[in-house]
Amino acid sequence: MGLNLKPLVISNPIRISDLVGKVVAVDAFNVIYQFLATIRGPTGDLLTDTHGEPTSHLSGLFYRNINLLCDGVKMVYIFDGEPHELKAKEINRRKKAKEEASEKYNLAIEEGRMDDAKKFSQGTSILTSKMIEESKYLLSLLGIPYINAISEGEATAALLSKKDLAYSCVSQDYDSILFGAKRLIRNLTISGKRKIPNKNAYIDIVPEIIEYDQVLKINNITHEQLVDIGILIGTDFNPNGFNGIGPKNALKLIQKYKKLEDIEKIKDELSNTPYKEIREIFLNPNVANIEDLNIQFKDLEKEKILKYLCDEKSFSMERVANYLRRLEKNVIKKSESLDKWF
DNA sequence: CTCGCTGA
DNA sequence: TCAGCGAGG
Known part of the structure; x- marks a missing residue:
């Protein structure tokens, strides 16, 4: 985790x-x-x-x-x-x-x-x-x-x-x-x-x-060094990290030796770890182009929520309706307080 | 997660 | 008044 x-x-x-x-x-x-x-x-x-x-x-x-x-x-x-x-x-x-x-x-x-x-x-x-x-x-x-x-x-x-x-x-x-x-x-x-x-x-x-x-x-480190520290501690891509090295130890080692390759005592373990690939995952992550991400905030669909949660998913009508009402009131209050500025 | 009740 | 517990689904 x-x-x-x-x-x-x-x-x-x-x-x-x-x-x-x-x-x-x-x-x-x-x-x-x-x-x-x-x-x-x-x-x-x-x-x-x-x-x-x-x-x-x-x-x-x-x-x-x-x-x-x-x-x-x-x-x-x-x-x-x-x-x-x-x-x-x-x-x-x-x-x-x-x-x-x-x-x-x-x-x-x-x-x-x-x-x-x-x-x-x-x-x-x-x-x-x-x-x-x-x-x-x-x-x-x-x-x-x-x-x-x-x-x-x-x-x-x-x-x-x-x-x-x-x-x-x-x-x-x-x-x-x-x-x-x-x-x-x-x-x-x-x-x-x-x-x-x-x-x-x-x-x-x-x-x-x-x-x-x-x-x-x-910690007086670079992004690259933070990733190396992560690899020493253990990431999702090398779950257990290195033997006997916790966060504090990892930090000390990287502060002293600057990068994984220069830490003599982990040499054997490092050769069995795809550390270059793990660095790439974090430093050059596999993500979409930012222009291709379409992010739109919309209004909520009250009737559909009631229908979905209450009719299909057995939620209490009273409780769901109460909650939606509270949000509505809040939105109105927010826009009113905004109106006062103009 | 959140509400609503309960007993200090 | 409010922390703590049980229920909601």
């Missing part, structure tokens, strides 16, 4: 009101997986419609996006395309991890350990192509544009930020910074309090922003 850059970055809290009118490029898979992990019933089951089809992804997308739209944030969702072939190992590892989580989940259900069941269920989420299509459909009804990336979604999100078509990327993972994104916002689509695992305590989750320039500056 991404790479652990946390110890090497500075993150500053950001208020959602700082994002009014700004475009953010959202890592769609990352966000939807989060909804699938968190939006579950007391024993870890997903929300479903009357046919038993999962609806947790739609619930999360609907409520979260309406709130962000109310706050005046403009989202563009970026969906992953074909993964790079070097990602096969990582994809396989995730698949195995899910199978293991499913076994633990089933056993916990069988033995009536419902707390455990809920815990293990979070690791079992599978994002089907049907769920992806449903998510895209709901986004289009909400008037929120989305882009189908050629390959890694985070590469395309980073491109939007580099070209100032977006102010920032949005993801929990740090990969977009390696792709050269100017900014990354974390914790935008999760909110409030989170329980600390196995403890009876809660922490406040607040949105935070990470600046690319600042990351390079405080």
